[in-house]
Amino acid sequence: MTDIQGDDLIEIARSEADKTDRSAKRRKAELKLTGRKLSYEDMPPKMLSAVRDKITGKIYIGKSGKPYPEKLHLEIETRKPDKSLTPWPIRNCSEIKACNNALQSRKHSKMEDLEIATVILRNGKLKERCENCKMTTAGATVFTDGDIPK
Numbered sequence: 001m002t003d004i005q006g007d008d009l010i011e012i013a014r015s016e017a018d019k020t021d022r023s024a025k026r027r028k029a030e031l032k033l034t035g036r037k038l039s040y041e042d043m044p045p046k047m048l049s050a051v052r053d054k055i056t057g058k059i060y061i062g063k064s065g066k067p068y069p070e071k072l073h074l075e076i077e078t079r080k081p082d083k084s085l086t087p088w089p090i091r092n093c094s095e096i097k098a099c100n101n102a103l104q105s106r107k108h109s110k111m112e113d114l115e116i117a118t119v120i121l122r123n124g125k126l127k128e129r130c131e132n133c134k135m136t137t138a139g140a141t142v143f144t145d146g147d148i149p150k
């Protein structure tokens, strides 16, 4: 083990990603046996984020894709761009879903209280935030942006 900051949160994200990937593969194999077609819900998410609330130590997992959160916390609402800067909607991202859950779970929570680690589901590689998320999660501590030797 190294002592890179956020290593433990990255490990949690990777282990959750692996679990999700394996259960999606199992589901796919089951469907194939029964000759049923894959629906959107059977497809594995592309990204997975682990978010830790520094105040409580609680971990929140978010997976990209539908269903989207219906209501966004004010901390997200006030930061997000007016229009999505990417081909996908702002609410699609695993970071947003995990941060939204974390923020809604505690009164007076702030974006600055959160730590974020995001990985690509199928291979566990670290994932930099998209342009939307860089704005929307501004102030949070992010362990998986930029050149991290991993």
Ligand SMILES: [Zn+2]
Pocket: 093, 094, 095, 129, 130, 131, 132, 133, 134
């Ligand atoms: Zn994003």
